[in-house]
Structures are given as structure tokens and as C-alpha cells.
Amino acid sequence: QIDSARLWGSIHETAQFGGTAKGGVRRLTLSSEDKQVRDWFRKACEDAGLEVHVDALGSQFGLRKGRDMSKLPVGIGSHLDTQPTGGKYDGILGTLGALEVIRTLNDAGIETEAPICVVNWTNEEGSRFAPAMMASAAYVGDFTTDDILSRKDIDGTTVGQALDSIGYRGDKPVGFQKLGCFVELHIEQGPILEAEGKTIGVVDSGQGVLWYDGKISGFESHAGSTPMPLRRDALATLSEIVLAMEAIAKKHGPNAVGTIGEAVIANPSRNVIPGEIAFTMDCRSADGAIMDALDRDLRAGIAEIAARRKVEVKIDLVWRKPPTHFDPKLIAAVENAAKTLGYSSRRITSGAGHDACNLNTVMPAAMVFVPCKDGISHNELEDATQPDCAAGTNVLMHTVLAIAGV
Amino acid sequence: QIDSARLWGSIHETAQFGGTAKGGVRRLTLSSEDKQVRDWFRKACEDAGLEVHVDALGSQFGLRKGRDMSKLPVGIGSHLDTQPTGGKYDGILGTLGALEVIRTLNDAGIETEAPICVVNWTNEEGSRFAPAMMASAAYVGDFTTDDILSRKDIDGTTVGQALDSIGYRGDKPVGFQKLGCFVELHIEQGPILEAEGKTIGVVDSGQGVLWYDGKISGFESHAGSTPMPLRRDALATLSEIVLAMEAIAKKHGPNAVGTIGEAVIANPSRNVIPGEIAFTMDCRSADGAIMDALDRDLRAGIAEIAARRKVEVKIDLVWRKPPTHFDPKLIAAVENAAKTLGYSSRRITSGAGHDACNLNTVMPAAMVFVPCKDGISHNELEDATQPDCAAGTNVLMHTVLAIAGV
Numbered sequence A, B: 001q002i003d004s005a006r007l008w009g010s011i012h013e014t015a016q017f018g019g020t021a022k023g024g025v026r027r028l029t030l031s032s033e034d035k036q037v038r039d040w041f042r043k044a045c046e047d048a049g050l051e052v053h054v055d056a057l058g059s060q061f062g063l064r065k066g067r068d069m070s071k072l073p074v075g076i077g078s079h080l081d082t083q084p085t086g087g088k089y090d091g092i093l094g095t096l097g098a099l100e101v102i103r104t105l106n107d108a109g110i111e112t113e114a115p116i117c118v119v120n121w122t123n124e125e126g127s128r129f130a131p132a133m134m135a136s137a138a139y140v141g142d143f144t145t146d147d148i149l150s151r152k153d154i155d156g157t158t159v160g161q162a163l164d165s166i167g168y169r170g171d172k173p174v175g176f177q178k179l180g181c182f183v184e185l186h187i188e189q190g191p192i193l194e195a196e197g198k199t200i201g202v203v204d205s206g207q208g209v210l211w212y213d214g215k216i217s218g219f220e221s222h223a224g225s226t227p228m229p230l231r232r233d234a235l236a237t238l239s240e241i242v243l244a245m246e247a248i249a250k251k252h253g254p255n256a257v258g259t260i261g262e263a264v265i266a267n268p269s270r271n272v273i274p275g276e277i278a279f280t281m282d283c284r285s286a287d288g289a290i291m292d293a294l295d296r297d298l299r300a301g302i303a304e305i306a307a308r309r310k311v312e313v314k315i316d317l318v319w320r321k322p323p324t325h326f327d328p329k330l331i332a333a334v335e336n337a338a339k340t341l342g343y344s345s346r347r348i349t350s351g352a353g354h355d356a357c358n359l360n361t362v363m364p365a366a367m368v369f370v371p372c373k374d375g376i377s378h379n380e381l382e383d384a385t386q387p388d389c390a391a392g393t394n395v396l397m398h399t400v401l402a403i404a405g406v
């Protein structure tokens, strides 16, 4: 059994780095707050006897030796970055839970056959730089390191510049640390476990993701003197797109969602009809065929709206992540650990994307979910209980022991 | 006859102050570009023999003596500030046209009975600070000087601070310069004169304006893991409000318009459902009863949308300007001048608000419109012809001569 109080203490100690008045965390990737939590994490890993290295995209790897160093390490961990209005658990539980597993094994004097590697992946959230799960995507070869280093945030700062500014451009090439498999602990970020009174979610799959960048070009004109029928209003166009996206996601539901999270009017003024808007779209489904249908319906809907309103709408697919099907043996190992420990569990699909989804494309991967309050995440009010967090960490530890061998 | 080439030269010389690549002007009120054009205008007025004073809100008054100084001056002029994506003519034609009238009278050695006062009103556009036509509203007593001085732009800078930063907080109290009447020349900013091939618009009325500040409070949550039916999406709510406003304006049309020009998502992120949005609304009609109906329908529509989507929507009416009915004698004087000069004309309603609409509440006022290309205004592509600008300025001069007496 892990040390529940120590885990809880670490979560709340690090929540000060970017802590907000509403009890959440604002710790955008590669910000000064992110540097603070990284420094804390490196020291904690070193204190736990891990050998820590940083790769060219800033991901931190802490290695615990195994008896048989010819075996590839079992990877565990998650991320420490958050959304602009993020919570204390998303990513953090999985990273500090991994650290807690190491501390517990140390205290118990347990040596494993295979080594264990604790990982903090850079920019899982995708809020400052696209795509989400950026570093793990480069790790599995979906993008080159140079491509990722050149990605820009809204202010034009590149990933490379941001890494340098906090001193986290590491000296190891991406992929330097080989892993045999990866297991990630996370809060569910949805309402199912809580509603059904289950403690552990055995994640067997994950939704695919479509991310688009969009731009609407209408025509700026006077709010008072331009008759309604002559307008080419970019905001009215966006409004129809938002509602069309909502209707399309509902039509393909319950296994589909669609969101417009960002929309910026260029040169806004109260008495000017908006002429230009940049926006983003996020569509998801666990079913590849539904993803294709969402893309098709969305493009058709937008084309019809644009033509009718005589405005130009451009959309660019900037990221497509197919649905994830986790490794059956690892899924069974997680399910088994939950059973052995006496926790109630159910199979579950992840609505969110996770680094484990990327790693699953090149190695066996799996995930452990615990409930979160009212399914709320990406919100400062995100919450989870200490016993649930401890239960998930125990399941993570027992899964690792089963895979790594004692 | 005024000097068409000199007028055209002044318009294009001052268009460099904030000139944009697309041929428009970006000269927000009380910005450094506004200081440049104000300095130019003061020197030009002084060179034309006017005595220039600046009031506590930065409006510039250039007085030309009359034979009978016991008579109140005839006020002419407009504004030199622009929208963020503004044109070269909106406000500028009326201000530099007034200067051209003075220059022409000087050249011809014409002395008038009553004095003439050329005015550049501060912040007519209302884009940086609300309301629009700010300084003329204070002049007629709709707001106190202190109230206006404390108004803030989006960065929190007050009108008072902005005045000081460009050295245009004048030493004269607002209202120091009494005027007997006011005549304003302006581009139409709508499509009617051009469509009907008329040179002069004799403005007999102006639309009333309702300005609101709005705020939507929904709930931020995860774009991937939050099922569609559980969302409280602030952007979807705004979208319904935008389309409701459009439908309501059309329902009360053709004599009504409605626009949402500004909308800002708080803490936007691609994979977060928007939780909070601040926005503005602008509704207009030349009919007071329709204005009331717009307000009523809008409030009812928003209440229904907010309740159905379980979000909070607050709206504050920040400005209400009733419809304007200009002075019959001055309207006749403008009509007469156009006729005498041989220009085709028609009576017209102004879709936009103007300083003359404020002045009309305390003194006789009127306006002269000239056509603009495709009715386009509040856009960098705003355009007008040299002959039309000269025609309007001639009508302004002959109207002034008729009122002031030669």
C-alpha cells in the first residue's frame, strides 16, 4: 500500500506553483510556473534515488534500476502542465502517483526485475502549443523534434525558445529512453465512475481527436448604417458554425463531441460589424467511422453557411489522432490489480487524450482512472478524493509490480 | 466655390496620421496618431486666422470673428478620430471641409455677420471609449465632464489619462464656447445616394441607438470528456444570442439594425468549453417605438436562451440615444443651398450617430451628406469622390453664409 498522506501532501505542495484564487492551477507548459514544478519534481526524483535526464523537448525521465538491466523499463507517469483554468489533479495525479510508487518501493526495499522509469511529458494539454500530447507524439515518431521545436504559441514564441527560457531544453535526443510499456494513472475527467459508485476505471480505449484551425473573412462595415440584408457578418457566420457543430455532434452521439474553444474577432469595435474571426474546432469520437462522418458533416455544413452568407471560411485540419485501443494484456493486468486490492471497477473509454494513447501506438500501454467530482475537469473546481487517488496509485503500483516482476 | 484641390490635399495629407497598408486610417481617439492630426489641425486653423481653444475633454474650437460679436457663432465641423479599421472620410471630410470653408471665405475676403466656429469633437467613434459622440454629449449636458473623464478603455486607461498623455486636456471648461447652431458635413456611410445618383443628402433625421454590455457565465469543462447534453457552453449561448439579435432586427426591419461587434472568451483554450464571454450589443432604429420593441424582444430572447442553456447572461444598457429630428429651418437652408448650387438632392435619415445629433437637443442643427462608394464605412476601403466631397463642402459653405449672414 502506498502512503496516501504523502501522495496527498505532494499534490497539494506542488499545487502552489501556479495556484489560483479559486483553488485551481494555471501552469501553462514551459511557463515560469512550469519551471518551478519541474525543479521540484527533479529534486524529488533525485531524492528518491532516480537518475534524471531531460530530452530535447523538455520531458523528464527518472530511472529506477532493476535487477535485470537488459530488460526495457516499465514507463509510468503523466504530465505536470495544466490548462489556463486547470485543476490540481489532471496529469498531476499520474505523475506524482508514479513518484509515490517509487517512494513506496524504496521504503519497502523492493527491487524489481525490470527497471522502472517515471516520466513527466512536456505539453500534454495542448493549450499553449498544438497539438496536445506533444512530446509523447514526437517520442513515438508522429512528428520530428525540429517540427515540434518550431511550433508557436499565440504570442509567436516557439517551443524551442520557451524551453530555453526556462532552461529545460535537455541534452538527450527525443526517444533516448527506451520503454517496454507504459501505464498512466489519471482522473476520469468524466462523470461515469462517480455516477456508478466505482473506484477504478480500467481504460480499454480512447476517443480519436480532430483539431482544426479556422478563419472567417466577411466584411467590416458600419453597425448603424449597413442594412441587415447587405451584411457579411463574420460573427453571425461563426454563430451558425458553432450551432451546426453542436447539432452534428448530437446527431452522431452519444459517442461524439464537438467544441469551439477559441474565437478571436480581429480589430473588434462596438459599432463595426465583425469582418474577420480566427477560431479552432475540436471533434472527437471513439469510433473511426464516426470521426470521418463528423469531418464530412462539418465541412458540408460550413460550406453551406459560407455560401449562403457570402463569406469565406477556411478550415485546416491541424491534428488527427485516431481512436486508441489499449493493450489487452495490460488492460487485464490493471483489472487484476484492482480486483486483488478489492476495489470496485469497470471498463471505460477515455473521453480525453493522454500520453498513453500516443505510446500505445509503439508499445503496450494502459491506463488507470479514478473518479473526479461531478466529472468536472479543465476547470479550477476540478476535485477528487484522497482515498480514490490513493486507490488509483495502489492499482498503478500493483500493475507495475506484476509487469516488472519482483 | 471652395477649392476642391486644396480640400482633397488636406484629406490625403492628414490620412498619413495612422494610415494603413490597405489605404484606410487607424487613428483611435486620444492615441499618438490622434495627437499628430490634432497638432496639424491646430496649426492649419491658426494659419487660417482662427483663435483656437481646447476644452477639458480635448475638443478643439477655432473661432472666426463676425461683424456682430453679440451673435452666437455658427458651429461647423465633425471629428478626426477613426475606427480601428476606419477610412479616410468618416468625420474627416466634415472637419477639413469646415476648415476649407474658412479658407475660402478668407481668400474671398468675405466677412460674416455672426462668427463661425470650426470644431473637432473628441471621440465621436466610441470605439476606444463608450459612448460614441462622447464630447458632444458632455457639451449638451447628457454626461458630466468628470463622468466622461473617468471612462476606461479596454486596457483600463481613463479618458483623463489619455488626454494628459497626448497633452490635450484643455484649459477651457466643457461648454465654454457657446454656439447658435451646428451644421455637419459627412459621408452618407450607406448606399442610398449612390444608388439613386444623388449628390447631396439633406439629413432630416437620425436613428436612435441602444448600446449594451453583456456577460455570459457558463461553465468551463473538458472538450473531450464532457457529454454534449451536460454542457453549459458560453460560446454556444452567445451564438444563439447573435442569431436571435439578427432575427429580431430583421423582424422589425427595414427600419432596424442589430449588431454584436465585440465578444471575448475569457481564458480561451482549444480543448476547453468556453465558460465566460464578455460582449457588446448595438441596436438602432429611427423610430422610438421600434427601439423599445427591440429592447423588449432582445431581453425576452436572451432570458429564454439563458434559462434553456442553464447559463447566466447579464446585460446592461450603457447608452440610450433617442432618434433625432433635425431643425426644419436648417434642413430647409441645406436643401436650398443644394438647389441654388444645382446639385441633385434628397431627404435622408442617418443610419449612424453624429455629433450634430447631440447638438440638436439644445440648438438647431442639421447635416449634409455626400455619397460614399458602395455604402461602405467603418472599413479601410471606405471611399468617396473628389467632386462629391467638394459639392458637399460648397453646400456647407452656402448654408453657413445663409445662416450667419454676409
Ligand SMILES: NC(=O)NCCC(=O)O
Pocket (backbone or CB within 6 Å): A090, A124, A125, A126, A132, A133, A189, A351, A352, A353, A354, B222, B224, B271
Ligand atoms: N487529459 C487531458 O485533459 N488531455 C488534454 C488533451 C485533450 O484531450 O484535449
Ligand SMILES: NC(=O)NCCC(=O)O
Pocket (backbone or CB within 6 Å): A222, A223, A224, A271, B090, B124, B125, B126, B132, B133, B189, B351, B352, B353, B354
Ligand atoms: N458616424 C459614425 O460613424 N459615428 C460613429 C458612431 C456610431 O454611429 O456608431
